[in-house]
Amino acid sequence: MAVTRKIPTIQDVARHAQVSAATVSRVLSSPERVSETTRKRVEEAVRATGYTINQAARSLRMRSARTLLLAAPDVGNPFYSTIVEAVIGTAGQHGYGVLVASRLGDDPNRWLSDYLNSNRADGLLLFDGSLDTSRLHDLGGAEGLPLVAAYDEPPDPAVHSVLIDNREAARRVVQFLHGLGHRQIGHVSGLSRNQSTNERLLGFETEMRALGLKIVPEWVVPGIYNMESGLGAVRKMVASGHMPTAIFAANDEMAIGVIRGLREAGLSCPGDVSVVGFDDIAVASYYDPAITTMHQPREAIGRIATEALIEIIEGDVSEERPRHVMLKSELVVRDSTRRLG
Amino acid sequence: MAVTRKIPTIQDVARHAQVSAATVSRVLSSPERVSETTRKRVEEAVRATGYTINQAARSLRMRSARTLLLAAPDVGNPFYSTIVEAVIGTAGQHGYGVLVASRLGDDPNRWLSDYLNSNRADGLLLFDGSLDTSRLHDLGGAEGLPLVAAYDEPPDPAVHSVLIDNREAARRVVQFLHGLGHRQIGHVSGLSRNQSTNERLLGFETEMRALGLKIVPEWVVPGIYNMESGLGAVRKMVASGHMPTAIFAANDEMAIGVIRGLREAGLSCPGDVSVVGFDDIAVASYYDPAITTMHQPREAIGRIATEALIEIIEGDVSEERPRHVMLKSELVVRDSTRRLG
DNA sequence: GAAACTCACGCAATCGATTGCATTGAACTC
DNA sequence: GAGTTCAATGCAATCGATTGCGTGAGTTTC
Numbered sequence: 001m002a003v004t005r006k007i008p009t010i011q012d013v014a015r016h017a018q019v020s021a022a023t024v025s026r027v028l029s030s031p032e033r034v035s036e037t038t039r040k041r042v043e044e045a046v047r048a049t050g051y052t053i054n055q056a057a058r059s060l061r062m063r064s065a066r067t068l069l070l071a072a073p074d075v076g077n078p079f080y081s082t083i084v085e086a087v088i089g090t091a092g093q094h095g096y097g098v099l100v101a102s103r104l105g106d107d108p109n110r111w112l113s114d115y116l117n118s119n120r121a122d123g124l125l126l127f128d129g130s131l132d133t134s135r136l137h138d139l140g141g142a143e144g145l146p147l148v149a150a151y152d153e154p155p156d157p158a159v160h161s162v163l164i165d166n167r168e169a170a171r172r173v174v175q176f177l178h179g180l181g182h183r184q185i186g187h188v189s190g191l192s193r194n195q196s197t198n199e200r201l202l203g204f205e206t207e208m209r210a211l212g213l214k215i216v217p218e219w220v221v222p223g224i225y226n227m228e229s230g231l232g233a234v235r236k237m238v239a240s241g242h243m244p245t246a247i248f249a250a251n252d253e254m255a256i257g258v259i260r261g262l263r264e265a266g267l268s269c270p271g272d273v274s275v276v277g278f279d280d281i282a283v284a285s286y287y288d289p290a291i292t293t294m295h296q297p298r299e300a301i302g303r304i305a306t307e308a309l310i311e312i313i314e315g316d317v318s319e320e321r322p323r324h325v326m327l328k329s330e331l332v333v334r335d336s337t338r339r340l341g
Numbered sequence: 342m343a344v345t346r347k348i349p350t351i352q353d354v355a356r357h358a359q360v361s362a363a364t365v366s367r368v369l370s371s372p373e374r375v376s377e378t379t380r381k382r383v384e385e386a387v388r389a390t391g392y393t394i395n396q397a398a399r400s401l402r403m404r405s406a407r408t409l410l411l412a413a414p415d416v417g418n419p420f421y422s423t424i425v426e427a428v429i430g431t432a433g434q435h436g437y438g439v440l441v442a443s444r445l446g447d448d449p450n451r452w453l454s455d456y457l458n459s460n461r462a463d464g465l466l467l468f469d470g471s472l473d474t475s476r477l478h479d480l481g482g483a484e485g486l487p488l489v490a491a492y493d494e495p496p497d498p499a500v501h502s503v504l505i506d507n508r509e510a511a512r513r514v515v516q517f518l519h520g521l522g523h524r525q526i527g528h529v530s531g532l533s534r535n536q537s538t539n540e541r542l543l544g545f546e547t548e549m550r551a552l553g554l555k556i557v558p559e560w561v562v563p564g565i566y567n568m569e570s571g572l573g574a575v576r577k578m579v580a581s582g583h584m585p586t587a588i589f590a591a592n593d594e595m596a597i598g599v600i601r602g603l604r605e606a607g608l609s610c611p612g613d614v615s616v617v618g619f620d621d622i623a624v625a626s627y628y629d630p631a632i633t634t635m636h637q638p639r640e641a642i643g644r645i646a647t648e649a650l651i652e653i654i655e656g657d658v659s660e661e662r663p664r665h666v667m668l669k670s671e672l673v674v675r676d677s678t679r680r681l682g
Numbered sequence: 683g684a685a686a687c688t689c690a691c692g693c694a695a696t697c698g699a700t701t702g703c704a705t706t707g708a709a710c711t712c
Numbered sequence: 713g714a715g716t717t718c719a720a721t722g723c724a725a726t727c728g729a730t731t732g733c734g735t736g737a738g739t740t741t742c
Contacts, residue, residue: 022701035719055460056697059699075429088443101433120397226623256627283624367690402729403729460698
């Protein structure tokens, strides 16, 4: 049996400072309402007793936990982890803690709903567009539970969101490759349950058509956003007997897999095939070749989404008109692409 | 002003089922103490009202939050993110949520202590050996706050820990390189505030001496565990005028930086210099060349540490005899190393 | 048939912080 | 100097779930 420490309560502080608990509470939350003499005495008592507030009691009374719930499909992914970092930092600055739920890790049965409605978290940051609308409603999205979707587009436009323009970004990738003289362009897309995947695919197709380029079915292969699937996608293309001169992968990890697959097939990147990734994860600039990619403002996505959520929680934003922030992504040209001919 | 939803309480359920709140509580926590008829009626009422427990109230009364605090120096790092994933998964299986604090992100002033002693978390998983002993004591490590240190060694041996044998692993790396015929071996170490860094450095030095190899000061360069610092370390070696035939980097990211730095200097890996990393992050096997590295059981570290912490919290483990789990790491030989001559 | 016992459930206190309202005493007004 | 105002503080209810203790009905025992 563990020895239970005696944790000082607000009553202990009150006794020590010879005031009531109410006064101690006021010193802590609205010091201007307490006389200077008393305030100093209480502050001293807080120090002397080593008092820290009991959040459980505060949450119960205040009906707020000062905690955000972050839900991402896969926290282990380097893309998300940067975002998580930004969320934790921003939340911390505002005095909020961050509970992290990862779909992969969590028991799907208790998934999100248990966390909410239970005063464990005041709002939800959803980095997973694959949750369907009815699910969002269950979670209270439409019933007033503060909710901000980020990075991946939610099916429900009534939800606040912080996104990048995936379709536009994908079009710019195709334009860039076209500008380098490429006419035979393939695409390794991601998980189709993610809206952002579909947007990137759509952007690819739209721009290919706009430029009068032929979309070759063998060159449009789905992946699952990891390196293995990028490798697998290239193997399929190789097996089909003919190769494009450029491949646009829907994220950097698949781009890495693609480059490795090319090498495996005796093809060089960018010599034989140019490759463009998406996200600009840390290793992209250090890979060999350094990968040309669509840089995403991951830190900004995490920060802005968190700030928006906190504003909503604290009542600064009307729920009526959903806020939609669209951030810009930027093409970073490195060594995995080259001018044709 | 946001519309506040009416969240059903245990009283609402009680009214609906025409029993007392106490009975509802019992149905939820020890159903065997309630008669079958009543139990069914209450269960139906729970469903009908959509009741979910108010964790704040429960925590207050029970003095437990069913939440773990995970503290890592840098959640954005791909090494840690896998561990985080495992922790969340394991905790979830046991009904615990995970609050994540990242040193980089968090306001250093509120850092850890505020989270604890405040009934926000029942225990601490510390993935950061750089916190000094006095700090640990402040956090209650010795006063009964459930605490498990993992991955990085805590200065205080009275703390439960789940570690790998960094020194031994580093020695095995040197032995391996020696076995390939390398005699001139360099080391890029990590942040010296981390105990694991020092252990790896010590293991390197010990084995070098044991094998009668000369430790060249210009070839032992500190880094900060990122790719940039690996690159910087190689630049320093190059600037010194002579190069080792093999470099052991204290993590994979620095190994990547090292390889890139070699290329920049017109040297090839493994042709001119063999490189060994540490950790075996996902990209290690997909890098060009695929990196020889010390594989660490990251998932196991996260899982075992979490299980241990929960056992301690729930009183299954005596605090008296600290538990020290030492996991094995394994050398994975890939293409960044070659036999000399 | 009464004592002893068991089972199912309700009552009410409790966890610790917050806050509307009441109280006190001092300062100020005419 | 009596009345008014105001600042500072205390009192006590409240948030929602848990649990020790008590009660009443039903069952068993001799």
